[in-house]
Structures are given as structure tokens and as C-alpha cells.
Amino acid sequence: MLVYFITDEPTKLPAIRAMLGPQHDVVPWLLGGGGAYVASRGVLMVDVDLRQMMRVDQLKPILQQLDSTPEKLFVVHNLARSMVAQAYALGATSVVSRPKEAIVKITEIAEAAKASAQGDPENPPSETADSAAA
Numbered sequence: 001m002l003v004y005f006i007t008d009e010p011t012k013l014p015a016i017r018a019m020l021g022p023q024h025d026v027v028p029w030l031l032g033g034g035g036a037y038v039a040s041r042g043v044l045m046v047d048v049d050l051r052q053m054m055r056v057d058q059l060k061p062i063l064q065q066l067d068s069t070p071e072k073l074f075v076v077h078n079l080a081r082s083m084v085a086q087a088y089a090l091g092a093t094s095v096v097s098r099p100k101e102a103i104v105k106i107t108e109i110a111e112a113a114k115a116s117a118q119g120d121p122e123n124p125p126s127e128t129a130d131s132a133a134a
Contacts, residue, residue, distance in 0.1 A: 008058075050074075
């Protein structure tokens, strides 16, 4: 799975690459640096200090570029209430307190994407779903 990793500290990049390993392709995006190629698939993972308004202002245009990415995962250290609220205001679909928790969430998202792409044989579409679509 493609993971866009947005951070404000370049020292976080090697650790994320090591954690996500060969299972996921990591596209790093450093605030204040150059952008990356944007695809409409994948997961957006944001690990930025949301207490600094300058960082939030730098993050907003990037999030607009990646608006078509359906999953937006924010890492909010210590789950500070104001920062969690800020993350959801920026469009987060999930908030975790540590990057290691994000790995579990990304794996769940990847498995769900595979299941929906292959058509889940354990949960075939019900007749009511077909009639609702009609």
C-alpha cells in the first residue's frame, strides 16, 4: 500500500520507513520542502506538531492536494485533546498516539482494500444492498 508520510522533522523518516518495511511504499513529504507525486490511492499519515500554527499553515495546502486520499491518519502524541480536535478539523479519519499504532491501522486499511478489490467471498453482497442500489 502507498503511504504518504508528512512530517515536520526529517529524523522521523528513517524510522517510519523501517517500521513500514517492504510491505508498504512510503512517499515522504517534509513540511517546507518539496512536494511528492500525488496519486488518489493510498493512506495519508501525518506526524506534525499541531501546536505550532506555522506548521498547521504549511500543512493545509498539502492536505488540499491530497484531498482525494480517502484515509487520513494523524499521529498526535499523548492524544492532547486540543491537538486531536485540530487533527479532525484538518480532515483526519483516524488519530493515534504513536507511529507504531499507525502501522496496525495501515495494515487494517490495506487488508480492507484488498478484500473490497477482490470481492469478499465471506460477505457476499446481500439482496437488499442490490435493491438499494437499483
